[in-house]
Amino acid sequence: MDVYSSLINIVGKDRVSNSQEELFIYSRDPGAQHPRKVDYVVMPKTVEEVQKVVILANKEKIPITPLGGGFTLSALVVPNKGGIVLDMKGMDKIIEVNEKNRYAVVEAGVSQAALKTYLEQNYPHLQHSTPEAPPTVTVVGNALIQGHGHISPRYGVNSDMINGMEVVLPTGEVCKIGSCSVSPYWFTRGPLPDLSGLFIGWFGTTGVVTKLSIKLYPKPRYREAMAFSTDDIDLITDAIFEVMQLDLLEDFFLITQEKPDWMNHVFFVIIVSGHSKKEIELKINTYKNLFQAFKGGDKVKFVEDLHPALEKRFLDVPPLAALAADFRKGGGFEYTGAILPVDKVPEAWRKGMEIAHKYGMLCSYVHQVLMGNSIMFGFNYSFNRADEEDVKKTRKALEESNRLTFELGGMVWKGEVGAQKLTMERMDPNTAELIKKVKMLLDPNGIMNPGNWD
Ligand SMILES: Cc1cc2nc3c(=O)[nH]c(=O)nc-3n(C[C@H](O)[C@H](O)[C@H](O)COP(=O)(O)OP(=O)(O)OC[C@H]3O[C@@H](n4cnc5c(N)ncnc54)[C@H](O)[C@@H]3O)c2cc1C
Known part of the structure; x- marks a missing residue:
């Protein structure tokens, strides 16, 4: 049986395609990298289907590229060597929100917007760390690439928030990582040998993550954005240090651009949150006082007239700063x-x-x-x-x-692949060798997103 027919046997004819019109969109991403060839796109619904596709790909020695939202802009989901794009968006169930233990278990296709909306409707006092990316990007894709979200300056990068995963290994076995391997609770990665590192940062070259547990955090009732500006670039390092020393913020970003002229300054945008207006006021005043006293005063100015439209963009979750x-x-x-x-x-x-x-x-x-x-x-x-x-x-x-x-x-x-090469060239040779050995061990036929981390 040919590959196309075998794929139809696994997922049904509506969830596999080899038609040029449908493959077109999978052969490129929104960034500046070159388009590349794709042979098939497959949209699994279950972990068993993922397993069967992986087993077939091993037999036929066909590459598989897992795809979530496909929005890294660096063409990580555009296959380097053709083959199957495994579009995970069909696996879109929020399996569990464990309120008291503050985590959510999601399938690989669950988008940032879906989890955010679900929490807003059912657990409005909890939130997850949401990247400033388009809402269709996946919770899993983002966590696996060590992304960051609107509470990362407070709680860490999003991969640190992973409690555990279910992974289809490149050879087809389903493997559980973290507490879910020994307990019904997906609440922590340790105390165990931390195997999550075999899948985080690997760009889908070591397996297909089918489920993932992500930490949830308290969502205070009030949030406010404030901005400070300076024209002295050399102050940035000390300003960041002082702001972080206060340890009172939720989000903190810097933004600038040359045009329009009013944007041609360095803006420090600080988001504070609190359970009462009083708490917010205190935090805002503490930051204002910090900059009033910073380097003798007058070097970093409070932006009194932050435009309400801009303020809204900064406060949106995700903040839409990139729109500027x-x-x-x-x-x-x-x-x-x-x-x-x-x-x-x-x-x-x-x-x-x-x-x-x-x-x-x-x-x-x-x-x-x-x-x-x-x-x-x-x-x-x-x-x-x-x-x-x-x-x-x-x-x-x-x-x-x-x-x-x-x-x-x-x-x-x-x-993108070029940047990965630059990284590998600079890497300690023993580290590079270890990466190669791990990859060979997990993916002996080299079917998973080949070309990445080669
Ligand atoms: C305007 C804009 C702003 C952005 N801002 C941010 C930001 O603030 N923070 C941030 O972190 N990112 C940001 N991004 C980058 C990116 O969009 C996000 O990180 C996004 O969450 C990536 O998720 P994705 O679902 O699109 O991943 P994809 O691009 O689909 O996948 C990323 C990588 O993970 C692999 N992968 C995906 N799913 C699986 C799986 N189930 N199993 C194994 N491997 C898998 C893929 O093969 C690929 O190598 C931004 C992008 C844009 C366009």
């Missing part, structure tokens, strides 16, 4: 997620500006401060998708920004 980016005609957008030590931000800012200008672009950055130890520094580039020259320039600017990130001692988050 300099979107050009043609609608293309990609950013390099530089994870930088906080003290490298001023240098990244200056050199990033040089790169943007070299390629005839305007600078725009959104950075989220991650617990104060590091910052996700987004070198943002918008481009005209219909103009091949513009797309090429963007690719070059992205590559230079990636090189700059490494020069500054940082790392590229959710990097």
Whole structure:
């Protein structure tokens, strides 16, 4: 039997396709990377179907690329070597919300919007950490790529919030990771050897996660956004340090862009939350006092007239700060997620500006401060998708920004294949060898999202 017929046997004819019209959308993503060939798209509904597809792929030596929302912008879900795109959106059940133990167990296709809405309707006092990505992206895809959300500066990156998973290994066995391997509760990863690291950050090269438990957090009744601005880039590191030392915020990001002129400053946006208005007031005043006294005063100004529309965008969950980016005609957008030590931000800012200008672009950055130890520094580039020259320039600017990130001692988050290569070139050889051995052990036929972390 040919592969197409075998896939139909597994999931039924409505959930498999090899038609060019349907494969078109899976052969590219919204970023600046090149489109690539896809042979089949399959939409499983059950873990057994995933298992059967994986077993078939091993037999036929066909690559499988797991796909959630497909919005990393770095083409991580566009197959490098053709084969099957395993679109997980059909597995969309919220299996459990355990209120008292504060976690949710979701299937791989559950979107950020679905979990957020479900919690709002049924558990309005609980929330999960929501990335600033389109609402269709998945909870699982985001956690697996070490994403971050609107409460990450308070609680950590979203992969730290994983309590456990169910995974179909590349050889077809179903494996449970974390407390769910020994208990009915999906409430913690330890105390056990922490096997979740075999699947986090691997870009779907070590298995297909079918279920995942994510931590939930208290959702205070009140939230407010405040903004401070400065023109002195060299103050950024100390300002971040002082703000994080106070330890009172929920979200904290920096934003700037060259146009319009009023945006051409460094804005520190701080979101505070509280169970009473009094608590919020106290927090706001504490931050105002901090900046009044900072470096002798007057260096970082409180933005008195934050436009209500902008304030709303910042307070939205997810915050829509990226919407402020300099979107050009043609609608293309990609950013390099530089994870930088906080003290490298001023240098990244200056050199990033040089790169943007070299390629005839305007600078725009959104950075989220991650617990104060590091910052996700987004070198943002918008481009005209219909103009091949513009797309090429963007690719070059992205590559230079990636090189700059490494020069500054940082790392590229959710990097496309080129950025992964730069990472592997710099990696300690024994670490690179260990990655290779783990990969070989789990995926002896090399079927899982090949080309990534090679
Ligand atoms: C405007 C914009 C703003 C953004 N802001 C943020 C932000 O604030 N924070 C943030 O974290 N991200 C952000 N992103 C990046 C990205 O959209 C998100 O991280 C998103 O949550 C990724 O999830 P996804 O479902 O799209 O993953 P996908 O792109 O589908 O998958 C990501 C990777 O995980 C693998 N994968 C997916 N599902 C599985 C599975 N079930 N099993 C095994 N492997 C799997 C894929 O093969 C791929 O390698 C933003 C993107 C855009 C476009």
